[in-house]
Amino acid sequence: EVHLVESGGGLVQPGGSLRLSCAASGFTFSDTWLHWVRQTPGKGLEYVSRINADGGGITYADSVKGRFTISRDNAKNTVYLHMNTLRPEDTAVYYCARDPMHWGQGTLVTVSS
Amino acid sequence: NFMLTQPHSVSESPGKTATISCTRSSGNIASTYVQWFQQRPGNSPSLIIFEDNQRPSGVPDRFSGSIDSSSNSASLTISGLKTEDEADYYCHAYDTNTLWVFGGGTKLTVL
Numbered sequence: 425e426v427h428l429v430e431s432g433g434g435l436v437q438p439g440g441s442l443r444l445s446c447a448a449s450g451f452t453f454s455d456t457w458l459h460w461v462r463q464t465p466g467k468g469l470e471y472v473s474r475i476n477a478d479g480g481g482i483t484y485a486d487s488v489k490g491r492f493t494i495s496r497d498n499a500k501n502t503v504y505l506h507m508n509t510l511r512p513e514d515t516a517v518y519y520c521a522r523d524p525m526h527w528g529q530g531t532l533v534t535v536s537s
Numbered sequence: 538n539f540m541l542t543q544p545h546s547v548s549e550s551p552g553k554t555a556t557i558s559c560t561r562s563s564g565n566i567a568s569t570y571v572q573w574f575q576q577r578p579g580n581s582p583s584l585i586i587f588e589d590n591q592r593p594s595g596v597p598d599r600f601s602g603s604i605d606s607s608s609n610s611a612s613l614t615i616s617g618l619k620t621e622d623e624a625d626y627y628c629h630a631y632d633t634n635t636l637w638v639f640g641g642g643t644k645l646t647v648l
Binding site for chain 2: 459461467469470474483519524525527528529530
């Protein structure tokens with residue numbers, strides 16, 4: 425069974441940094457694209473970033489380009505989202521997903537002073 | 538890129554049929570598959586329709602999806618409404634670079 429568990433969320437001040445992790449199991453991690461999607465409180469879903477199987481193909485939403493970095497460690501079956509220069513509008517639940525069928529439970533990031 | 542537009546809310550009575558639309562702003566709705574998610578408060582999105590009209594295992598056949606090229610839109614239809622169907626529903630499609638595009642979501646109220 426596919427299992428995705430996000431961690432690393434929390435409260436951070438504007439301008440601060442945070443690293444989210446997504447630990448995966450139940451499938452061949454090193455063969456799979458992985459995605460980060462966020463959901464602002466009471467609002468909709470926004471695609472944030474994706475990374476291909478070997479880490480050589482990466483895409484970001486314009487809203488996070490230059491501030492967020494996605495990476496993966498295939499030995500640890502984990503994908504990361506390094507978030508820098510955080511803004512209040514980055515406050516959201518961050519989900520990792522393998523595909524539209526398989527999502528994690530999300531981790532809440534709150535950017536506030 | 539394109540946008541997917543959904544109504545903010547839809548209300549219908551138990552036992553009736555609700556339809557949620559998802560209109561693509563540019564490009565042909567049929568050019569990439571449309572998916573639909575159900576999200577209950579506090580939960581992750583759950584896929585209920587994929588590839589326009591396919592249901593994952595375990596999703597009741599009360600849920601159905603379709604696309605209409607004439608209106609460049611997709612629709613999610615839920616028949617025999619139950620109070621447990623009350624949730625937020627999101628449509629989703631891939632753009633030309635296979636990036637994920639979401640609709641703004643529709644709050645379905647069953648009362």
